[in-house]
Amino acid sequence: MPASKQIHNIDGRYIQSAHGIIWLNETLPPYMTRDYVLAPVQPKDVVSDLASNLTWTSDTMLYSLDMKCETPTIKVKNETTFSGDINTGFETIQTAAYMSSNGCGFPTDYYNTLGNETIGPNPSFSNQSVYDTKEFASVYIGYYRTDFASWYLEGLCPETSNHTFMVMFTRNKRSANDKPQNVTRLYCTPAYYQQEVTANIHAVTRRPVNITAKGEKVPLPAEKWNTTFFEYQMNTGNSDVESPNALPLKYWPDQLETVSALPLSLGSQGTILSDMAGFAIGASNHTLDALLDPEALRRAYEAAYRIIFARSMVEILDQDFTASTTVNGSTEYRVAAVVVVPVFTYIVEGLLGFISMCSIALLVISLRRQWSLQSDPATIASVMALVSDNPALLDDFAKLDRVSMEDFQTHLKDKKFLLERSERGNT
Numbered sequence: 001m002p003a004s005k006q007i008h009n010i011d012g013r014y015i016q017s018a019h020g021i022i023w024l025n026e027t028l029p030p031y032m033t034r035d036y037v038l039a040p041v042q043p044k045d046v047v048s049d050l051a052s053n054l055t056w057t058s059d060t061m062l063y064s065l066d067m068k069c070e071t072p073t074i075k076v077k078n079e080t081t082f083s084g085d086i087n088t089g090f091e092t093i094q095t096a097a098y099m100s101s102n103g104c105g106f107p108t109d110y111y112n113t114l115g116n117e118t119i120g121p122n123p124s125f126s127n128q129s130v131y132d133t134k135e136f137a138s139v140y141i142g143y144y145r146t147d148f149a150s151w152y153l154e155g156l157c158p159e160t161s162n163h164t165f166m167v168m169f170t171r172n173k174r175s176a177n178d179k180p181q182n183v184t185r186l187y188c189t190p191a192y193y194q195q196e197v198t199a200n201i202h203a204v205t206r207r208p209v210n211i212t213a214k215g216e217k218v219p220l221p222a223e224k225w226n227t228t229f230f231e232y233q234m235n236t237g238n239s240d241v242e243s244p245n246a247l248p249l250k251y252w253p254d255q256l257e258t259v260s261a262l263p264l265s266l267g268s269q270g271t272i273l274s275d276m277a278g279f280a281i282g283a284s285n286h287t288l289d290a291l292l293d294p295e296a297l298r299r300a301y302e303a304a305y306r307i308i309f310a311r312s313m314v315e316i317l318d319q320d321f322t323a324s325t326t327v328n329g330s331t332e333y334r335v336a337a338v339v340v341v342p343v344f345t346y347i348v349e350g351l352l353g354f355i356s357m358c359s360i361a362l363l364v365i366s367l368r369r370q371w372s373l374q375s376d377p378a379t380i381a382s383v384m385a386l387v388s389d390n391p392a393l394l395d396d397f398a399k400l401d402r403v404s405m406e407d408f409q410t411h412l413k414d415k416k417f418l419l420e421r422s423e424r425g426n427t
Helices: 003-009 013-024 227-236 275-283 294-316 342-368 380-387 391-398 405-412
Strands: 052-070 073-082 090-099 105-107 136-141 165-171 183-202 208-213 329-334
Touching: 003 227, 013 275, 013 294, 052 294, 136 275, 165 275, 165 294, 183 294, 227 275, 227 294, 275 294
Parallel strands: none
Antiparallel strands: 052 183, 052 329, 073 090, 090 105, 136 165, 165 183, 183 208
């Protein structure tokens, strides 16, 4: 979808999904990771669904961004202005600004209380408890002038620096008597790029498995991504243009409720926490304390920008293949097999052979052995039937009539009885 059509066809679904990816572990769309998105690829011929672990390898285009940030310098200058008094006339005043290498200058008297606020009720929000000053505070200032953003860099930066934004992060004071805390300030500029790569993609999930760069990173052409449309939304938190077929998703998902459980102020110096500051907190792998480090803060905003950019490109790239280019590729799948170690195989075969020989031997002995019993004397009744005609045994037990248990045991303890075959037919 060319950039000229994106403003009318891209609705708020992409940022709702980005919110889900950052905060709710939402499943990533096909061809996307948290760092980049690939131009969709698929095989021209259908591969059997029976193949397991099927992957596709093909040349394609990768889209992402790199974030460059710098700590601003302070520039002091004298300006001559009208004092407002006819008698006094003009006067010279001294001003200072946080300067970037690309010409941005944010006045130092804006957000001048940042780092000097005390944890507790916040007078700039009429002491509303929801906006109490907490341990940390964060500020995001985008470039484009909007009706919903309190601050912006447009007019403070050259028009050629329209991608630049400013971020601040600080720890607030615990006591009003504490000295002001240091504020981490950065000017950041995303560099959107495209790069030819060879990608390995899982055929079922369409998830990139790995990539190998084929070419250098090339700046993203202006006709592929409408930077003004998307970066305007980053600063304002909503879109002024709604797609005719869109759901009522004009506003970005609220970040205040999401971060309310964190020790992060939901507003500072009368301005509410911006959506991009909330996204950066969620996308970062760092603790809030670690974000005081400039490099950690840069990586947090780089992670948030990459997710939002990649998720918007999912809507822009053609996943229906209405227009396609044929390139050489390959498919790969694995076949399962049982691998047997020869040593263990010989051991198992030997044990099975030994068990088989023992079983055959027992069978032969059992068949060749002569049995004199005509039935199995497994019960007392069967034993009594076998000895009922033996006078000697009966006479011996006749003496035990009405004797005590001790006498019974004494009479039998040294005697042994044996069943044997009798020629008379009894035992």
